[in-house]
Amino acid sequence: MAATKKKTANKKTAVKKAAKKKVVAKKTVAVKETSAKSPAKKSAAKKPAPNAKMTTAKVAARKPVSKTRAVKTVVKKKATPAKKSAAKKPAPKAKTTTTKVAARKPVGKAGTAKPVVKKKAGKAAPAETSRAKRTKRVTAIAPAPPKAVIPHVDAVRAVIKKLESPKSVVPVKKEEMPVDESRYRPDAIEKKWQEKWEADKLYRSAVDESRPKHYALTMLPYPSGDLHIGHWYAMTPSDARARFMRMKGFNVLFPMGFDAFGLPAENAAIKDGIHPMKRTYANIERMRLQMRSMGAMFDWEREAATCDPEYYRWTQWFFIKLYKMGLAYRKMAAVDWCPNCNTTLAREQVWGDDRHCERCGTPVIKKDLEQWFFRTTRYADELLNFDGIDWPERVKTLQTNWIGRSEGAEVQFPAIGNQSSAADDKVTVFTTRPDTLWGATFMVFSPEHPLVDKVTTDAQRAEVEAYKAQAARQSDIEREAADKEKTGVFTGGYAINPVNGERIPIWIADYVLMSYGTGAIMAVPAHDERDFAFAKKYGLPIIEVIRPETQNAGEDGKELEEAYDGAGVMVNSGPFNGTEVNEEKGRKNPGIRAVIDWLEQKGIGKESVNYRYRDWLISRQRYWGAPIPMVYCETHGWNPVPEDQLPVELPEDVEWRPTGESPLKLHPTWKNTACPVCGGPATRETDTMDTFMCSSWYHLRYLSPHYDKGPFDEKEYNYWMPVDTYTGGIEHATMHLLYTRFFHKAMRDGGVTEGNEPMLQLRNQGMVLGEDNDKMSKSKGNVIAPDLLVRRYGADTVRAYIMFFARWDLGGPWDSQGIEGTARWIRRVWTLFTDPTPPKAGAAYDGRGLRRRVHQTLRRVTHDFENFEFNTVVSSLMELLNEMHKAREAGAAGSSAWDEAREIYLKMMAPVAPFITEELWARLGKPYSIHQQKWPQVDEAAAREDVIEIPVQVNGKVRDRIVVAADAGEEEVKSAALASDHVQKFLEGREPKKVIVVKGKMVSVVA
């Protein structure tokens, strides 16, 4: 998601060099391979895992080394799960051109060979020379057979997809099992099972009307090129939850994709000239490999990347839909502009009191530009309604505050300037406190207010102009800063307070912004802190109109020391004197209600609602985004591109010049097109869309990523939607999470989606901090690299530790000592299941006790999975493991309780550590796969404690503890309590007046 898209690493030169060398190395390898036998080795050599890059490069550098040796080295060093899929790569049939590969698209499903691809392949013939140059870089991304010409990035993409296609996986061979069967070897186990799962399509999720569905969605990453621990922290517990739901009997969809448009790739292109498309697809490829090492149950056949033309065709289609619904419009507006990113920003992307760019931290400036907006405000009220969705309170509060609905009234103040004609002008003011209208003693305009010139008198003009000029030089930040001293100047003009006919002076002040309400406020210094400070500074009148009820009449006329905004009664307010005012907002407040009714009756004003929320600015002056599919004709204005001409594709041959205008605008021909109305010459919109538009609907594209008759296949939609569980970061509360709700509701009204909400349940994870308790960042050197951890401990341990070390919703600092503990636990699990050591002689094993512990743990773990409490899932499993080791030492092996315990243990652990549990399950001789097993049922009888101890009070003091059967009834417990000698002693022979039994907790005897 965009907010996590902070600057990507830029190891350009090193990578480029390595890549170049790699090409050589690979060619060598490819030749060798044609005669090689093992498909596994072949794949490894052909497609070195990212971390093998340097090795490969080195091999290439030591050129004279024999071919055979080169192959060996690469194979040995390969560290991530091998891609069997690579075996099917075009290399062996060296003659196959990539163009053909692209045409017979790999994903295999009917209808996946997109016209896009076909078109590309056909178009590819000309312009060989310019493309030949690019071929080198492309080759670095996905090695091509010698001599093959890669005519277009689509072809690269097709090759990449092919490499990833689970279909081309060759089944696991037994001989590849590690030699030493008794040792825990995560590297061997994880690779083996990952390949088998893919070959078997274990995680393929298809519509199945006979089973309940569960759509589990985790936010899609931006393809920065490197999966960091934050991704693991978001994704692996989400995966564990999805696996749990699957074992609970749901047909689970857990897809993954890439939020692939955006600035980092484009900024990098400006620096090093590598095309964002190539970089992005290379990064996607690398991240897919890293994600596979997680062992997550992603259904890769549903993968979608927002930068694919077959994806953004529909992003554009949705834009046009919104346009036709009147929800997309173009207007000239003062928009926020990041001078560093060289683009406009949505209001949501401007952060903090200093109004900085969400992405790069640069303070934003205002620019007047014609831009495209989505009318999100039309849904403001509906977006405030969270009925029927289970979302965290924090997110609901953030969204509510962001929308900032306030109830009040709009009141019209006639204005009088130096010319009498100005009296015709009415200034509209929004106030949440119409009950204080009688205390409005002056009015303040934003310096940019259109009436300023008109009301300013000649005497004041010079001063007003000077003030306006200084205000224009300041940023909104400076103007609004709370600690800044309020300044302003009198315009010489007046307004008439419509409630009492008083002439009140009009001032301008920079703390009033045009973007606030109407750009003009009525100032009530007695009851507003800021107005109070302003009035004090400039000697303006302060009239009290709400008096606290506690205040004596004798204090009347006493000068106020500060503004009062509490409850009281209205005073100095004409017909409303004595009316009660409480602290409620809007009509719930009797004072406000009375005044609104009166204003409406008099025709001076009306009830009104104001929102802080603004329409969504979606134009971006950048290249790497979905082109806005609109065309401008001198005669016919703006019109959408006809649907059959979608997608409007990005041209490849653009120049990267950070000019502040879209590179599309600088392209010599791209923008020239025909008007959809008259066919005459017309110009394309050269801005692209905010990437949040792409991510507003990705959950729909996952349903049928290659479908070409619409944005999604309705059959899939009807089965899978809405999303049942959505997981991701809370930083998206007022951006993505609000946009996607708007999008769904707008499309519901457009007849595309159904229901009111796209995501029923939302859970946010916290953040993993560095060991120094600081946010991880490259500059601080506190970044934890998941790939290294996986190599050292195995993915299962990393997954388990991520779930164990902190409450998932809170997050916390990483602890390298801590992960050792988790690694130990995993190894002890391995030992428990594989150690052949016989039990100690003469040990007494308690089968009932073991079953009780197992089923009690199962009850807890089930509850904790349901509630996203992963840390206690792991700790419960750790505790149970100790019990099981004891039971084993005591001779439990061979008993039915022991068999049951082992089986339940692995099933409970399976969502946390999918690899080791699959391996041990197989070693137990159980049917493949553990991940297709049903979640075990708690045997309540087994879980029940046999006996319990309960305290007995006599007249409020504990006098004894009795031991009763855990399931004993009230009468039984009562008589046991009364039978106690101690209790009898304190009863002193009396009959108890009352005996209260709190089940399982306590008996209270009242003597």
Ligand SMILES: [Zn+2]
């Ligand atoms: Zn910026």
Ligand SMILES: [Zn+2]
């Ligand atoms: Zn026209």
